[in-house]
Amino acid sequence: MDIQSHTRRDVIFFVAVAAIFLFAIKIRLGVEIPDDAAFFLRYAENMAHGEFWVWNPGEKPIWGASAPFFALLLALPIRLGVEPTVALVAGSVALSVVSLAYTSTLLLRRLDWVAATAFVVFFALDSSAMFYAGNGLETPLTFALMTLALDCILNRRGDVAVGISAGLLMIHKLDLIPLGALLIIAHALQNQRLRIPVRSLVIAAIIALAWYLFAWIYFGAPVPNSFLTKALHQEDMPQIIGTGWFSKLVLWGTGHWIVTAFAAFGILRCGRQRASLTIFALGTLVTHVIAYTAKHPFEPYDWYSMPSLYTLFLLGSVGVAEIANAFSRWQRRPAAFPAAILVALMLLLTVGIQVKPQMARAQDYKLFLAYQERDRTDAGKWVAEHTPPSFRVLTMWGNPAYFSHRYVYDASFLNRKYESAPLLEKYHPEIVILENAPGTTPMTPYNYSPDYVPVKIFDRTFADLGNYFYTVYARKDVVGQISGVVFPVKTSCKSLVDCQRYLPPAPASAQVPTGFTMAQTESPGICSIDMLNNRGYVGVPTVSTRDTISLTGWAIDAKNVRLPDAVFIRLESSNGKSYFANAKLGLYRPDIPEGLKLPSTLADAGYEARTNLSSLTPGQYGISVIVQSGNQGFVCAAKQTIMVSQ
Template structure:
């Protein structure tokens, strides 16, 4: 294969490249500043506390910072209920420093998002022929404008407090450095420190990071064998990090993967693929323009590969690497079964480069329209940009209720945990929303979804029911019955009429409500709170006898309608 690479830049050229790099960084920072606000505003100002799953990671980080170890309950079992080890350790730093951790966490997420977008702009410029070329600079600018039509990326990366910002930044850094090596002129460096950093950190961020780092590294070597040394070192670094982490997990937790893997991923691979295919199809049909962009990425990869064989040109290797990253992310989560969150959380890492085929197509169209008067061509481009932004914004706005629900769930958990601290004795709580409440409640929590409970996560390897919440096992519940099952995860309280969609054949927690054993040992109650608010709950009879608190109002099973048994 012809080794086509850009000529070595003289000193003046390198200085100009550095200036362009700083300018691209400023553009990335500006995009994040604008879109972070707009994504938050369009979602209905959901809060600054992050989502409930992020609160789980924060709870682990706080326990680590306070010297309790990697545990969900202080003094409880070692369990890795946070998927991202590296993100958990990063979040421990604000808790070590003291004060309100939310501002530092959001600041780190914003900075990582800037880094991810900056790498994405560099990749766009390189794909279009190099940042030093006019097309390259135009590609960077158009890519930045295209990101203004992807608010879902910013709500997930900046505001959710999940590891999305770190995960995306590392993937884009890896892709940026590999594409630079693939396009750079000789002599190539023997090692690339940013590349090694990204490759090492990816498996520490998520288990599938090893597939991303190794897959893209080996592809870079296949596209340009001359990069075998720096790219090969990156692959070895990723493999070593993955192996050492697995050994460390075995020594500390007793399992090679996070507990979330065992709680969420079914041993039934066909079921995973079926659920993952539904997830991918929902993305194709729900994310605006995805049905155009995904085939466009395939076309870009094919055209670039064909061009490398017939007529090599700058940017072709970068295009192939970027396409591999996009399809690798998309189909990895087909195999793993997808997710239940709004706005396709797992697919957000591809968003900084997702519109690249449209950008390249726009540049090609611009060249075709050269005979057209400048104002007319500019007007057509502006109209296309407005359509892109407005269609995406409307779709995002329609999802705001699902977005707000995730933030509100965490806030309700924090408030309810503080409220329950005032009871004596403090009950053990069986919860289905295990994040926000873990930040405030000082008693024992039992995660009925299994994310933070080893025995529950491993009870049923075959998961059936609601995606990522299908690990509940009734037999495990009855081995360790909690004192109280509160329903603070519901936005309202049922006073006059209490209805539960429960039946004995159900796969989740609601199957309990129809069991005679549960009805004999638990009493439906209302927990009265300030401001006339209340929370429905099921209280163990032995705890009710001990608590004797006027805020607990026994409702009786005759007040509960089990609609699933009708």
């Protein structure tokens, strides 16, 4: 094939693959942007107005969001008049599509069609990679710089290109500093002999040192403020992930284990010709897995895994190509058709293993943006619309900070120097936007200070998905200056009891449930406790005071032919002391109305009560179901007992 034919083939392949990636990213986009993306957007907008890396206009620069030049890329289209969120999303998608399509074309040109095809399948299938490729975090620039590094390796670029690429990696993010070093090492071994690339080292060092020296002088520290906060002041944050989070996310979660298996085969058969590629890709993977296993964040920042996924998919693609080559050699003839069938089977197997978990992950991301991030965004937009521009806001998240377009005290301290004194007491801002505290509901939000009153609640998430909502508090003396305030504050809950059914597991309480009507009548036979911890309720089971238990069953007000307004589980000890746990209603139980010959409108008669037993003393307890329906209540004699041990 001549050079012109090669070029034509590459252009056609690039365009086709770009279309695939564009579609794969588009179907993962959400209705809002992730919270940390709004941090970049706030900086970019201030840059577009002439203030470089400034969180609050007029203040000293602060290096908050950790990728220094991603916001700078966004500032240019904003300066040219593009709407900021459009610039963020469209710019992210375009940069990711071009980078990944070029990577695929590089593999086609320098390796073979098998590696290129496998890379496209692995990446386009992966919901995390495609989500972060287009939703506004620094991932697109990460992909672009890693593509530049790969181009240096596969096209055997000179010392100058390698030095520039390594230097840019080192300043893009702190965790990419090892990648810059790995690129130089890979380049040193490029011609199958060790050669110290002095020019590459010098150029990379000049670029990296120039930025970090500038940062030290300009920001007052050579590393991001967000890094210092996470490293020094988040040790006491509740850890919701463990040491295995990163390796699961990258190496075996959502079906990645099969790509890891392909990658292992490729590494074992890398040979001298691909040593540089293997050093760069495997070194990145190993370095990041070790680093984020030893020191993981307190919550799952999935985008931290993007460099590792990029290199895993590279190695996996090489592995698929090596399996195809080994198969062809085993046949002892260059028969393309059988090898193509084998490759197709391997990729179809990968799709079959991953499609369901990847679809589930994509749905999780979309739901998060459609509910929790929309609540945050709406809270910020409401403040922008209903409060004077001079008002100051205290919040912890990017979306309310950006969309409020106000002076913001960043209580996360990612974009503000850490202060040990409580910001609310110290600065007394006019507006506070905070998430709910544990055990609160939209109708009973936590009162952070007697000087503040809730003026608006955003609880779409609470009503549909779980116990999250966001409250806008106003200082009492400025409420008169705010428009759109209606008391009592409206929420998604129909009543206090309705709010309680969404609460997460809480200790069974000796206090009679708030709002429960105690004018009870015995009315057995219209409720049941069917299961304990997803197993049939049999005999007298034993549980520990250290346990959280789940009781599921059903309840109907048969007399009035309606679903109950509230359900509580009562645990009564032998000495007559009672403990109560609230239940979540609305579980689908179509068998109940069918079996009782009642209308099918009662199909949502199921309930689940999740509670821990830490407040109980050891002993035997009788369990009954208390049902609230209208202005009456009744006790359903479920007649189950349970033994509680220490």
